Amino acid sequence: MSKTAHVEITVNGEHHSRDVEARTLLVGFLREHLGLTGAHVGCDTTNCGACTVHVDGESVKSCTLLAAQCDGADVLTVEGLAQHGELHPVQQGFWDYHGLQCGYCTPGMIMAAADLLKRNPSPSEEEIRHGLEGNLCRCTGYHNIVRAVQSASGQAVSA
Amino acid sequence: MSDGDGSSNGNDWVGQAIRRKEDPPLIKGQGNYVDDIYLPGMLHAAIVRSPEANATISSIDTAEAAAHPGVVAVFTGDDLADDFAGPLAMVWDPPGVDINTPEHWPLARGEVKHVGQGVAVVLAGDRGTAVDASELVVVDYETLPAVVDPEQALEDGSPLVHEGFGTNRTHDWAIAGGDAEAAISEADVVVERRIVNHRTSGAPIEPRASVADSRGDGVTLYSSTQIPHIARFVLSGVLGMSEDKIRVVAPDVGGGFGAKLQVYGEEALVLALARKLGRPVKWTETRSEHMTTSHHGRDQIANVTFAATNAGKVTAIKVHVISDLGAYFGLLTPFIAELGFPVTNGCYDIPNVKLDFTGVFTNKFETDAVRGAGRPEVTHWIEVMMDQLAAELGLDPAELRRRNFIAADAFPYETPLGIFYDSGNYQGTLDKLLEHVDMDAFRSEQAELREQGTYRGIGLSTYVEVCGLAPSRAVGPQGVGLQAAFWESAMVRVHPSGSATVYTGTSPHGQGHDTGFAQIAADRLGLDPENVDVLHGDTDQGPFGWGTYGSRSLAVGGESVGRAAEKVQDKAKKICAALLEAAPEDIELAGGKYQVRGSPDKSMTMVEIAGAAHIPPNELPTDIEPGLEETSFYDPENFVFPFGAHACVVDVDVETGKVEVVRWVAVDDCGPAINPMLIDGQVHGGVTHGIGQALYEQIVYDEDGQLVTGSFVDYALPTAAEVPMFETDRTETPSPVNRLGVKGVGEAGTIAATPAVVNAVTDALKPLGVTFMNMPLTPMRVLEHIQGNGGPRATEQGREIGTHGQGAAGSGPARPDEGGGSL
Numbered sequence: 005m006s007k008t009a010h011v012e013i014t015v016n017g018e019h020h021s022r023d024v025e026a027r028t029l030l031v032g033f034l035r036e037h038l039g040l041t042g043a044h045v046g047c048d049t050t051n052c053g054a055c056t057v058h059v060d061g062e063s064v065k066s067c068t069l070l071a072a073q074c075d076g077a078d079v080l081t082v083e084g085l086a087q088h089g090e091l092h093p094v095q096q097g098f099w100d101y102h103g104l105q106c107g108y109c110t111p112g113m114i115m116a117a118a119d120l121l122k123r124n125p126s127p128s129e130e131e132i133r134h135g136l137e138g139n140l141c142r143c144t145g146y147h148n149i150v151r152a153v154q155s156a157s158g159q160a161v162s163a
Numbered sequence: 164m165s166d167g168d169g170s171s172n173g174n175d176w177v178g179q180a181i182r183r184k185e186d187p188p189l190i191k192g193q194g195n196y197v198d199d200i201y202l203p204g205m206l207h208a209a210i211v212r213s214p215e216a217n218a219t220i221s222s223i224d225t226a227e228a229a230a231h232p233g234v235v236a237v238f239t240g241d242d243l244a245d246d247f248a249g250p251l252a253m254v255w256d257p258p259g260v261d262i263n264t265p266e267h268w269p270l271a272r273g274e275v276k277h278v279g280q281g282v283a284v285v286l287a288g289d290r291g292t293a294v295d296a297s298e299l300v301v302v303d304y305e306t307l308p309a310v311v312d313p314e315q316a317l318e319d320g321s322p323l324v325h326e327g328f329g330t331n332r333t334h335d336w337a338i339a340g341g342d343a344e345a346a347i348s349e350a351d352v353v354v355e356r357r358i359v360n361h362r363t364s365g366a367p368i369e370p371r372a373s374v375a376d377s378r379g380d381g382v383t384l385y386s387s388t389q390i391p392h393i394a395r396f397v398l399s400g401v402l403g404m405s406e407d408k409i410r411v412v413a414p415d416v417g418g419g420f421g422a423k424l425q426v427y428g429e430e431a432l433v434l435a436l437a438r439k440l441g442r443p444v445k446w447t448e449t450r451s452e453h454m455t456t457s458h459h460g461r462d463q464i465a466n467v468t469f470a471a472t473n474a475g476k477v478t479a480i481k482v483h484v485i486s487d488l489g490a491y492f493g494l495l496t497p498f499i500a501e502l503g504f505p506v507t508n509g510c511y512d513i514p515n516v517k518l519d520f521t522g523v524f525t526n527k528f529e530t531d532a533v534r535g536a537g538r539p540e541v542t543h544w545i546e547v548m549m550d551q552l553a554a555e556l557g558l559d560p561a562e563l564r565r566r567n568f569i570a571a572d573a574f575p576y577e578t579p580l581g582i583f584y585d586s587g588n589y590q591g592t593l594d595k596l597l598e599h600v601d602m603d604a605f606r607s608e609q610a611e612l613r614e615q616g617t618y619r620g621i622g623l624s625t626y627v628e629v630c631g632l633a634p635s636r637a638v639g640p641q642g643v644g645l646q647a648a649f650w651e652s653a654m655v656r657v658h659p660s661g662s663a664t665v666y667t668g669t670s671p672h673g674q675g676h677d678t679g680f681a682q683i684a685a686d687r688l689g690l691d692p693e694n695v696d697v698l699h700g701d702t703d704q705g706p707f708g709w710g711t712y713g714s715r716s717l718a719v720g721g722e723s724v725g726r727a728a729e730k731v732q733d734k735a736k737k738i739c740a741a742l743l744e745a746a747p748e749d750i751e752l753a754g755g756k757y758q759v760r761g762s763p764d765k766s767m768t769m770v771e772i773a774g775a776a777h778i779p780p781n782e783l784p785t786d787i788e789p790g791l792e793e794t795s796f797y798d799p800e801n802f803v804f805p806f807g808a809h810a811c812v813v814d815v816d817v818e819t820g821k822v823e824v825v826r827w828v829a830v831d832d833c834g835p836a837i838n839p840m841l842i843d844g845q846v847h848g849g850v851t852h853g854i855g856q857a858l859y860e861q862i863v864y865d866e867d868g869q870l871v872t873g874s875f876v877d878y879a880l881p882t883a884a885e886v887p888m889f890e891t892d893r894t895e896t897p898s899p900v901n902r903l904g905v906k907g908v909g910e911a912g913t914i915a916a917t918p919a920v921v922n923a924v925t926d927a928l929k930p931l932g933v934t935f936m937n938m939p940l941t942p943m944r945v946l947e948h949i950q951g952n953g954g955p956r957a958t959e960q961g962r963e964i965g966t967h968g969q970g971a972a973g974s975g976p977a978r979p980d981e982g983g984g985s986l
Contacts (some may be wrong), residue, residue: 042192108417
C-alpha cells in the first residue's frame with residue numbers, strides 16, 4: 005500500500021495542495037483531509053448518494069472517485085452552496101417543506117437536486133423523482149423532498 | 164394552577180406547522196454525526212468477522228497483522244476476556260417462563276454461530292491500515308452444519324445452534340382470552356393461512372458508529388444510538404464500571420428505525436479498547452457490516468385462524484407464531500413478536516383470542532426491533548385475514564370491517580387479553596378515507612382498465628397500534644417481565660435573561676423533537692419556540708431517560724415536557740403574583756404575558772419574571788426559592804392506541820410481475836396535532852418503509868447461512884421513483900391517558916402499510932385466480948402466483964380451508980421458499 009499522489013484541488017473556492025495516499029477517495033479527502041464532513045458515507049456500493057458533491061459543475065458520488073482523479077478539479081460541497089449567507093434555493097426548499105428528518109442523506113440529496121435544477125430548471129414531478137433516484141432517503145418517503153425541489157424551481161408545489 | 168387539562172394559556176404554538184429548528188445546520192452540512200468526530204490520537208478499529216455460520220475456532224494467528232506497519236494492537240475475544248465484567252444484555256425475563264439465553268460477548272470465544280460474528284479487532288492510526296491488517300489475521304475454523312430455516316430448526320435431528328441447550332427452541336409464551344377453540348369449532352366459517360413476515364433490515368442511511376474517549380476521568384462514548392441512558396446503564400454492567408464514570412452522547416443520529424435501539428458489542432468493545440490503550444478509539448460500520456450485524460427485524464411465520472359467522476362477525480382469532488431469533492439475543496430479541504399482542508384484536512370487537520409464540524435459534528444474526536416491532540406483523544396478519552375472510556364470505560372488505568369495528572362509544576374498550584384501548588373512532592377514519600376514495604368510481608375504472616389489459620387493484624388497511632411505551636408496572640419485571648421501566652423525564656430551565664432550555668430523556672434521530680417539544684414548552688412558559696432550546700442525547704446533561712422508540716417520545720416524553728413546563732409556569736405565577744401584589748390564582752398566562760385576571764394592564768413577561776427569579780428584588784418573599792427550573796418524571800397509566808385507515812392502489816404488470824404503487828391515501832388519528840407538518844412527514848416515511856417491506860426489501864441467507872443481501876445492491880430500499888405523492892388526512896380523537904391528548908405516529912405508517920399493499924395486489928390479480936400472497940411481492944413472486952393461477956404453486960404459501968375441517972393442507976409443499984430465504 006501507501007503509494008502517494010499529489011493533488012491540487014479547489015474546494016468551495018479554496019485551493020488545496022496535498023500529498024495523499026493514492027487510494028484516497030474524494031469523500032475521504034474531503035472529510036479526513038479537509039474536515040469537510042458534510043458529504044456522508046452511507047454505503048459501500050455507490051447506491052445511497054449521501055456523498056454527492058459537484059466536480060467541475062457536475063453531480064458526482066464522491067465515494068466513487070479517487071482524490072487523485074480530481075487533480076486540478078473544482079469541487080463544490082454542501083458547505084459551499086450557500087452564498088454570502090443566503091441559502092441556496094434548494095436548501096431553502098428543504099427547510100420550508102420539511103424535506104429532511106435525520107439529515108444524513110440531506111447534503112447529498114441537496115447537491116443532486118441542485119444539479120438536477122441546473123440541467124432542467126422546471127422538472128415535472130416524474131423528472132424530479134427520476135433525477136433523484138440515485139439518492140436514498142429512509143426517513144421522508146421522498147414526498148417532501150419532491151415538494152422542496154418544486155419550490156426551489158419556482159413551480160407550484162404539490163399538496 | 165396546573166389544572167391538568169393540558170391547556171397552554173400562552174400563545175398557541177401547539178398545532179402550528181412551524182419549520183424545524185433542527186434544520187439550518189443539517190442543510191448546510193454542519194451536522195455532527197459520530198463518524199464526523201475526530202479526536203487527537205484517535206485509533207480506528209477494524210473487526211475481523213466470521214465467514215462461517217457455525218464453527219468452532221481452532222486457532223487465531225494475529226502475528227502477521229500485529230507486525231503490519233502502523234498497527235497498534237490486535238486482540239481476540241480471549242485476549243479481552245478480563246476486560247468485560249459480563250456479557251451483553253437481554254432484558255426480558257417473563258414471570259414463569261424460562262428462556263434459553265446464550266452468553267453473548269462482544270467478540271467470539273471459541274466458537275462462531277453466525278456469519279459476521281466478530282472474532283478479532285485490529286487497531287491502527289487510520290482506518291485503511293486497520294482494514295488492511297485485519298485481512299492478515301488467520302483464523303482456522305472447524306465448520307459445523309448450520310440451520311437457517313426456523314421450522315427445520317424445530318425438527319428432531321436438526322443441527323443445534325447451541326449444543327448446550329439440547330434444542331433450538333428458545334422459549335414458548337402464550338396468552339389467551341375467551342375460548343378461541345370453542346368459537347372455532349362452532350363457527351360458520353373458518354379461514355386459515357400461513358402468513359410470513361420476512362426478515363428485513365432497519366437500514367438507516369447513517370451506518371452505526373461509536374467513538375470512545377478515555378482521556379481524563381472516566382470514559383465518554385459517542386454513539387449513533389436511540390438509547391444513550393440505557394446504553395450507559397447496560398455498559399456499566401458489561402464493563403464493570405461505575406455508571407457515573409461513563410458518559411454516553413448521541414449527537415446527530417442519522418436515522419434509527421429500531422436498528423439503533425440496541426446496546427451492541429461494538430459499543431462495549433470500543434469502550435474496553437479505549438480504556439485498555441488510553442487513546443480514543445473509533446469504529447464505523449460499513450454498509451455490508453450493517454446488513455450483516457446490525458440487528459434484523461420481523462422473520463416470523465404465523466399460522467393464523469379466523470372464525471366467523473355467515474353474517475360476517477368475526478368470533479375468534481387463533482395464532483401460532485414462530486419467531487426466527489437468530490443465534491444470539493440483543494436487548495429485546497425474544498420479546499419482539501410478543502410485543503404485538505396488545506393489538507391482536509385489531510380494530511375489531513372479537514371476543515376470543517388465543518396466541519402462542521415459539522422462539523427459535525438459527526445460525527443467523529439476531530432479530531430485534533425494526534420500525535413497529537411486533538405490531539406490523541400482527542397488523543399484517545389481521546388485515547390480510549380480513550380481506551381473506553371477506554373473499555370467503557363474498558363481502559366487500561370495507562363492509563366486513565364495518566360489521567366488526569369496535570364502536571366509537573365503546574371506549575375504553577377492554578380486549579379479551581385484558582388490554583384497554585384508550586380511545587378511538589375506527590369507523591370515522593374509514594368513512595373519511597372513503598370520502599377521498601370513491602369506491603364505486605374506482606371499481607368502474609378498474610373494470611375499464613382490465614378491458615385494456617391493465618391490472619389495477621385497491622387494498623385497505625384499518626389499523627390500530629399500541630405505543631407510548633409504557634406504563635412501567637404493566638411492562639416491568641412484575642408485569643410482562645421487561646427488566647426496565649418506561650417513564651420519561653424532562654427538565655425545563657429558564658435562564659436569567661428569560662430564554663429556556665428543555666432537557667428530555669428521549670433521544671431523537673430525525674423525528675423533530677427540538678421543534679415539537681419547544682412548541683409544547685413555549686406555550687406553557689409564555690415564550691417563542693425560537694427561545695426554547697431542546698437538548699437530548701447526553702447522559703451528563705439531563706436526568707435519566709429511556710430514549711426514543713415505540714412511538715413513545717411525544718406521548719411520554721412530550722407529556723413530561725408539558726408537565727415540567729407547567730410546574731415552571733406555577734412558580735412563575737407565584738413570583739409574578741408577589742411582585743404585582745395579587746393572589747397566584749389570579750394570575751393568568753395570556754398572549755405570552757402573565758397578567759392579573761381582569762387587569763391586563765398589570766402584567767409581567769417571562770423575561771421579567773426570570774430576572775426576578777435569578778436576581779430577587781427585596782419585594783419577593785424569601786419563602787420563594789430563587790431559580791426557575793423544574794423536573795418531571797412522568798409514568799403513563801396506560802399505553803396509547805393510534806389508529807387509521809389507509810388505501811393503496813397498485814398497477815401490476817402481468818408480463819413482468821412488477822408492482823407499481825400509483826396512489827396512497829392515509830387517514831390517521833394520533834390525537835391533537837402538536838405540529839401537523841411533522842405528523843405528515845412521519846406518515847410519508849412510515850408508509851414508504853412498509854412499501855419497501857411489502858415489495859422490495861428482504862434479508863436473505865442461503866442454506867449454508869451465508870448472507871446473500873449484504874449491500875444496497877441486493878437489499879433494495881425504495882427510491883423516489885418507486886413511491887407516489889401521499890394523500891394524507893387526519894381525524895383527532897384525544898387520548899384520555901395524557902394531558903396533551905396525544906398518541907405516537909412514528910411507526911403508524913409502517914404498521915398500516917404492508918397489508919394495504921398485499922391486499923391491493925391480490926385484488927388486482929383476482930381475475931387471474933390469485934387469492935392469497937405472502938411478501939415480498941417481488942416480480943418473481945408475483946409471476947409465480949400469476950403462472951400458478953390457483954394451482955399448487957399459488958397455494959403453497961397458505962393452506963386454504965374453505966369451511967371448517969375442509970382442509971387443503973396437502974395441496975402443496977409444506978414450506979414456502981421464504982423461510983429459508985431465497986428470492
